[in-house]
Structure formats: C-alpha cells, structure tokens
Amino acid sequence: MKKIINEASQVEEQMVEGLVKAYPDYVKRIPGTTVVVRSDKKTGKVALISGGGSGHEPAHAGYVGKGMLDAAVAGAVFTSPTPDQVFEGIKEIATDQGVLMVVKNYTGDVMNFEMAADMARDEGIKVDEVVVNDDVAVDGSLYTVGRRGIAGTVFVHKIAGAKAETGASLEEVKAVAEKVIANVRSMSMAITPCTVPAAGKPGFEIADDEMEIGIGIHGEPGTHKEKMQKADQIVDQLLDKILADIDFAGSEVAVMINGCGATPLMELFVVNNHVSDVLASKNIKVYRTFVGEYMTSLEMEGFSISLLKLDDEMKTLLDATADTPAFKKL
C-alpha cells in the first residue's frame, strides 16, 4: 500500500481538517466531531444533512454550501458515520422548518441515520429522510436490501438543496428529493480496486485483462468480472442496464459521468463521447452533463454513469445557483 498519507488511523481526521482549512469561507467543522457545516448557518429554510463513510470525496463535505447541503457527516473510510455524529449535525443545522436527511441505501447508513433521527426527535427537532437507491447493478426485487445509493445522490443534493433554498416546506423538499430518487439510475464499473488505508490491502484482486462490472462505492467487488473491453462497449453495457430500468425515451436527462477516483478525466470524456451518441440515437435529449469526480472510492479506477429524467421543476432546480467547494453553478 503506497499512499500519500500520514498514519492510516489519522486519515479521516486530517482529511476533514484539510478540507475546512481549504474552504473556511464555505465550511466549518463542529468542534470534536467529523461534521462539516456551512460557515454561516442559513435559517428560514429546511436544512439538509447527508453523509456516509469517508473516501468518497468530494462527497459529502464538498457539497456543503449555498443551494446544496447544510451539513455533511463523515464516518471512517467506507463506514457509515455513527448516530451521535449525525445527531450533532442535525442539532447544529436544525431550523424551524425542519431537517431532511439524504441517506444512501446501505443497511449501515440507514440504521445510523435513523437512530440519529430518533435522538433528534426526542429533542423536538422535526426530521425526515429520503433514501437514495440509484444503482441498477443490484436488483431491488431479488435482494431485500434493495438497490444501493451511489453517484446519483449528488443530483438529490443539488435539486433538494435548491428547493430548500427557495424556502419550501419539509414536505415539499422531501417530495422533490423523492422525485429525483424515482427518476435517477446509475451503474458503475472499475478496472482497479482500492485500498482502505486501515486495511492495508485492496478490496479485491483483478487481472490485467479484467474489469469488475456493477461495483458499488466502497471498494467492494461488483456483481461480476469480465474480460476488459473498449470504452464504447463498456458504456453500452452500463447504459443497457440503466435504460432497461426506466423508460427514458423522448425525455430530457441530466447525465453524470463520475470518476471513481483514479480515472483520468480524459477517459471520462471518452466515455461521455459515446454516452452522448447513444442517448442521441435513442431519442433521449441531454439537458445538462456533468463529467468529473463527484462520488469517489479512494483511488479506484473506473466510472459510473447516472441518468436523471427531468421535468420542468427539476430542470429549474438543477440550474439554480449553487456555491459549494465541489459544485458550483453560476
């Protein structure tokens, strides 16, 4: 394991510190926690909180700021944060309008966030949640835990965050978040594994001519291994699964080509080139495209494609001003 870190045990702490030191005009840390909040608390609106394990940077702390999240909670690498941390975040950002938790659908995340919500409700804070499950690699009907939440989560942050910024009620913000969740689908692949610093070795092994299809965002193996293919063929495979899940034909979509951490941006653009062509050929109109690292898995090399089927409300909210360290919209 060769990494640019100090002690493996300090990596989460030093990451959060490095982030708040980089962007003091955007974010601050709640002392003694791994919770990052907007440097100026915004009242008069629903507050949004999200989070998960560390190792997904810029998610989630990078999305704290105007028009997106009010707080992000970071657990240990790839490990959901604990309820007390989430609770600290909720307390800090809570407004009279209430708090919406944006949780990714993992057993651990759901349990920890819900325990935190219980703690907050005990103190009279209005809390609700949405659970993002955009990953079509794992089929919701076969496995009772349902689809995972991956890069599509960023669209939930953006759109629900913009809605909250308008002063909408908790019910309204939740409703639009659920609309995004109902309309966003993603799928990932990887050509290299990644190594949790504290574990010291990679999460899976893979041959030089192989790839993992259907990976999640925690360095875990995917649904299956295959012989390596050309970018266009990989795109076809991922898009096939995504397009089979919702009928996107004739609609307008937002596209996210998300790098898993070590993928050169050049390759993400090569991927987008074909994604764009395939969508055009299927009469799916691309309204906005986002290419970059939005929800990573440490130094994993691979990518995910997310498609969000838009309506007018989502289009307006997607285009609303956002100003956060990792996502800006003028």
Next chain:
Amino acid sequence: MKKIINEASQVEEQMVEGLVKAYPDYVKRIPGTTVVVRSDKKTGKVALISGGGSGHEPAHAGYVGKGMLDAAVAGAVFTSPTPDQVFEGIKEIATDQGVLMVVKNYTGDVMNFEMAADMARDEGIKVDEVVVNDDVAVDGSLYTVGRRGIAGTVFVHKIAGAKAETGASLEEVKAVAEKVIANVRSMSMAITPCTVPAAGKPGFEIADDEMEIGIGIHGEPGTHKEKMQKADQIVDQLLDKILADIDFAGSEVAVMINGCGATPLMELFVVNNHVSDVLASKNIKVYRTFVGEYMTSLEMEGFSISLLKLDDEMKTLLDATADTPAFKKL
C-alpha cells in the same frame, strides 16, 4: 496497459468530442481542429489562448469560458500542439484588442506557439505571449531551458483572464500575467507513473517503497527518486524548495494543491492540512485555497503544490467571476 479508451489513436479526438458534447453551453470546437473555443465569441476584449499536449485534463479546454480562456489547443497526449492548430485558434478568437498566448515553458510548446504567432502576425493579428515557468524542481540557472510550466499556469489563466474581461489592453493583460508568473512557484511529486496510450507502457518504473520528486506533467521521471515518506514530510520537502525560491513571509498567498490524476481527493486534503499548518507557522497568510485536479498527467498518482504571492490587483482578479467547465467562481 489497462485503460478506459477505444483505440489509442482515437483518444485525443474522442476526448475533445466528449468534452464539447458535455458542455455545449460553454464551448465548441473549431471543426477539423483540436481547438476548443467559447461557444459565444466575446469581442471588445483581449482574447486569451493556451494549450499543450492532451492528458492534462481539465487543462486546457476546461478553462475556456467567461473570465478565463477564449481558446484552448490540444496536441497529442503530452505533445505540444502544432502551429497550424494554434493558428486556427488565434484566428478564431482574435479581436481588435489582440491575442495573448499563455504558453508553458517547454521547448516544444514555445516553438510551436511562436511559429503560430508568426503566422498570425503575417495576417495582421496582434499577438503577444507569456511563458509560464513555475516549477522550482528544475533550476533555471543550471539548465538553459529554464524552469518548466506546471499547475501554476491555471492561476495565470484565471487572473489574466479576469483582467482581459475588464476590457484592459493587451499590454495590461500581459503585464498582469507576467506578474503572476513572477510570483507563482510550484513543485510536484509522484508515487506512480502514467502511460501514454500510444506508447503502451509507463514513462518510468518505481518500486513500491519509492517516490519520484520533482516530476513534470508529462509522465517523465522527476529530478530524483527517494524512499517513500509520510505526507507531512513530503509536503515539507516540496514547500522548502518553493519557499526558498521567493520570499513569501508576511505576504498573502493563493494555494493550489493539484492532483496529478489518480490521487484520491482525500489525500489532497491530507496534504493541504499540513501545507496550511506550515504556512501559518511561517507567517504566510492563505488568502484562497484550491484543492483538486487542475493540471493532470493522465493516471499519475501524485500532487503538486503551487503558491502565488498576491497583491491587491491579483486578489481582486482571482476573486472575479469565472464560469468555465472546470473552474467556476461565483
């Protein structure tokens, strides 16, 4: 070589296509060239053009847009673009106020851009250039080609771009670009090499417990190899060289922690944590910090630190609005 591409020979073409398809509201391509220009030509201002080999994404096409570049020219991977391509770019963006070329100090880049400038001058276009040489790893006095241009170039794009946007003259835009160049210093390291697609094998070999210090941005070996160290020690080493080159004490700086392509953002934040502490201890005030991938070398894992010593003019211009695919300032 395992890469998410189609044919190695198509990678530059498909990258440019993928980029313009992703951001049609920002950029378009001059047909038949690898030149990317603003989708709406801006007149009444000095036009800025930059470029270099491909493989540095988001540089340079990602910086085309309001408040930064008017055109970016992409060569083959790590190979300076040819004069005819640069010339096409210059012709397309030229305004009465003239064109400023922002060139990185490499023999090839300088020769190709200067040949293009000659061609443009022959057609009566006013063209001037600045040559960025921020890399302190290679000492300007010992080797006659001088220091290289690396990530600090992005500060030149930002600040000269903002100056041009104000309607300043070519002389004024050039002067502020040269002020940035005079005040920015950078240095890089890497723990893995990268592979030019057409070459098929990595630019250097490196053991599991080694790192390369003083690398450039073209996958070339650095000034020397060393045993791998902790992040804080690496930062100390790079900062020592940077701080020895200009006296930053007592001044305000912009900091860029730039990932080389495969470095997890988590590690860049760990790096920034120590950079920030060291600067504070040396009475250097951090005015703005930028952590991310700004000038990459394909899938190289490593980072560079850039420090720009600011004055009031540069502060204002750094904070001016910018709206490009890869760099936004609200």
Next chain:
Amino acid sequence: MTDSKKVIEIIKVMAEIIHENAQFLTDLDAPIGDNDHGINMDRGFQKVLSDLPGVEKDDIGAILKKAGMDLVSTVGGSSGPLYGTAFMKAGAAVAGKYEINASDFVAIMEAAVGGVQLRGKAEKGEKTMIDAMIPALEAIKKGVSEGKSPAAFLADGVAAAKEGVEYTKTIIATKGRASYVGERSIGHQDPGATSFTLLLESIAALY
C-alpha cells in the same frame, strides 16, 4: 454465575480477541463486503475497553449499556448499530443486577438477538450474524434447561455458533452488503457471524 467484576473481565477478553482477529475479520469482509468489519469492531471494542474503568463499580446492566453506547458511537457501519443495540438491550434485560445466574444469561442473549433483529430485520438464512446468534441462543437455552454448567452450555453455544458460521458459507446473502455480490457470496463465511462467535468464545474462555 457471574458478578460485575467478571463481566468486566469478559469484556476485556472480548476486546483482546477482537483486536487479535481484526485483520482476519476484515479479510473476511473483503470478498463479500467492504473490507472493514475487523477495523470497525476493533475501533469499537478499544473504546469500550478504555471506558471500563468508569463503570467498574456499576451494575451489570449499566456496564453492558455503556458498552452498547460506545459501540453505537464508534463502530459505525452496520455492525455498530447492530452490536450496539444488542449490548444495550442486553443491559436493559439485567438492569440493576450486580450478579446474574444462568437464566439471566439466557435473558441477556435473548435481548441481544432481539435487538439485532429489531434493528436489522434479518431472519435465519440471510447470511448475517443472526445465523450464528440464533443457533447459539437455542443451544444455550437447551443447555440451561437441562441444568448444564455455564462451561458446558457456553461450549454448546459456541459449537452451535460455529456451525452457524459454516452454514453461512453455503448460502446467498439477502441482507447487508454481501447481498450485492449475489451468487458470488457463496463459499464465503459471514464476517458478522464470525465476530459474534469470537465474542461468545470470549465469554466461554472464562468458565
């Protein structure tokens, strides 16, 4: 059967055994999970260990509850809320007691398993810690009802838990992260079932 002091001793052994097996548990989590179960458990039990001095004089219920709260607030992931709830519910089952007997122990185990099921909603056969917990609970109950000694019924429990771990190798996961790899989970034993077995062995080691 056990006083507060002994419970403290047991928890120390648990922390030690989890620490020794941290890499092993993490490695089990790699092929079917996310490569962190041992890291998570170790982080949690080290916190529990460091907080033991503060509860030495407390009743067994309070000691277990504190351990549960520590686990909830340090482990994270799935196992944090699950084991945390298990310990907290176990503590509630013997609240106020400084000394417990075999049937209290059965109550502790029932509360722990109930807590995991309350949170995680897993049944037997879903390839989770439940597949070690329920057989162990049943074996212990049977042993206690037959009047076996703690050493004997704990040994029965450990044996049943181990069988449960073996059983997890043969099935597809339908709960937790391992469910994502589908058929690929077959052949791998469940990390959580394994850590539960180690915890039960830690208890058995002191009888």
Next chain:
Amino acid sequence: MTDSKKVIEIIKVMAEIIHENAQFLTDLDAPIGDNDHGINMDRGFQKVLSDLPGVEKDDIGAILKKAGMDLVSTVGGSSGPLYGTAFMKAGAAVAGKYEINASDFVAIMEAAVGGVQLRGKAEKGEKTMIDAMIPALEAIKKGVSEGKSPAAFLADGVAAAKEGVEYTKTIIATKGRASYVGERSIGHQDPGATSFTLLLESIAALY
C-alpha cells in the same frame, strides 16, 4: 546524384524506417524525456508519406518543403518544429531543382542543420539531435570535398552521426526535456540524435 523520383523513394524509406523504429525511439524518450518521440515522428512521417502522391511531379525543393510543412503540422512537441524547419529550409536551399548533385546535398544538409539551430538554439554538447547532425554534416562535407562517391560520403555521415549518438550518452542534457532530469540523463542516448541517424541511414540505404 539524385532526381525528384529518387527523393520520393528516399522519403518512403525514411517513413518506413521511422515506423519500424517508432517503439524504439519512444522507449529512448522514456527515461530522459516524455515517452513519445517515436510516436511523434511516426505520426509525422505517415502524413508525409500519404502526401507524396501529390508532389511526385514537383521539384526537389517543393517536395522537401511539403514534407517539412507536414512535419510541422503533425509532429508537434519539439521535434515537429525542428525537423519541420529542417526540411523546409532544406527545400528552400534547392528550390526549383529537379536534379541535385553532391554540393547541392551539402547545401541541403547545411540548411537543415541551420534550421534546427535557428529554432532550437542548441550547440554541440547539449545532448540533442545537433550532436548527431553537426558531425554528420562535417563528415559529409569532407567526403564531398575529397570527391568521394555519394555512397561513400553518406557512409561517412552515418558513421559520424552514430558517433554523435554515442557521445550523447556521456553528457548531461542542457536543452530540451532531458535537461530536467539533470545528471540522470547520463548513460542514455538522445532520441532526436537517434532519429536523425535513422533518417540519414534511410538516404544512405539508396546509394
């Protein structure tokens, strides 16, 4: 010595030899450069090759000029402007001629070397193509002045170029990308000096 047709043949051989050695030249560029010299040269000469049909009826000056323009517009990097200028200047030196003799060839070589130095400002001893070009030029000049046959003076030129390549192994680069690696450049031969030698060998191969 040579007519237009033969120049076309020579350029075909150049393209072929560069293509065959593309990987070799790229590999030479890895330790002290950026791993692309052969890729660059090959891309350029393939373009030159594909444009030959269009200049077959032209004079030698025009053929060389077209090759130079093609190299400038396809090679990129340092070698593009350098070799491109070399060919363009060489073409200018024999503008309008359909047949050249030995002293024309000397003029071509002088113009080519002059072009590279005009653009690149390198002197001998800086570990560039110049370290093969200048010795080759001198050897050819000497051979021509001694009245040697083209085969003989070209062989002298190739031998001198090869010595120049060997010499580049012994020195630190102070021009081009290899200058960045400082002392580490010692022991490695210069890719550009090597490609120049291959080009000269391509000419010699036809005499």
